[in-house]
Amino acid sequence: MRAIVIYATCEGQTEQIAQRIAKGMTAGGVPTDTFDVTRHDITELAVESYEAVVLGSSLHYAQHDPRIAWCIRQHRDLLADIPAAFFSVSLGIVSKRFKDRAEARRLADEFLQEENFTPSRRACFAGALRYSRYGWLKKRLMHWIAEKSWRPTELNRDYEFTNWDNVDDFASEFAKFIHSCRREPTPQPRFAFTRKPQREYSVHANASP
Ligand SMILES: Cc1cc2nc3c(=O)[nH]c(=O)nc-3n(C[C@H](O)[C@H](O)[C@H](O)COP(=O)(O)O)c2cc1C
Known part of the structure; x- marks a missing residue:
């Protein structure tokens, strides 16, 4: 089982946060890769080969990165089935003005609503x-x-x-959540050709059949 943090960054802060989350999740027993959509072609990533996904983007001019939106749209069904998380990186979230902090949260919520994505976990982190x-x-x-x-x-x-304690808490809590989503193995038919590939982890793991 592997997880991935897919992120978009302009000046590198979201990258640092993504790396820290991947490290925290790996320490929490979930080996985690990272993928930068600003440097690599997202169409070349086999997202479906992962059992859990974290998506992250910084805010620029009140927008999250369209490549992250594209990734959500392309993998909507998968993201609805496996443990998935989202984080937004901004400066509004550390403003001393209440309205700026509320705006940063609102933009993250609206982005998720527009993409029809309900992650199991979400966070707004302060940037740089x-x-x-x-x-x-x-x-x-x-x-x-x-x-x-x-x-x-x-x-x-x-x-x-960036409050690194908050980032570490997010990573370790999400790793625990992924473990809690582990499916009970279902009995498999004896012959290989009749076996269906099955994901080990699902957010519906504990739902009754
Ligand atoms: C040109 C520019 C526009 C920005 N626009 C916003 C914004 O609309 N709202 C906000 O809260 N932060 C905004 N920020 C702050 C960034 O979200 C913050 O600097 C963040 O750390 C950038 O992360 P990155 O280095 O991963 O791109 C902006 C920063 C820049 C440089």
């Missing part, structure tokens, strides 16, 4: 302000937004807001 990686215009724009939200505003350094 990486002035060193922005071009001139983006730097000024982010600086202006940071000032509005009372975030640090020194342009000559980067700021990380």
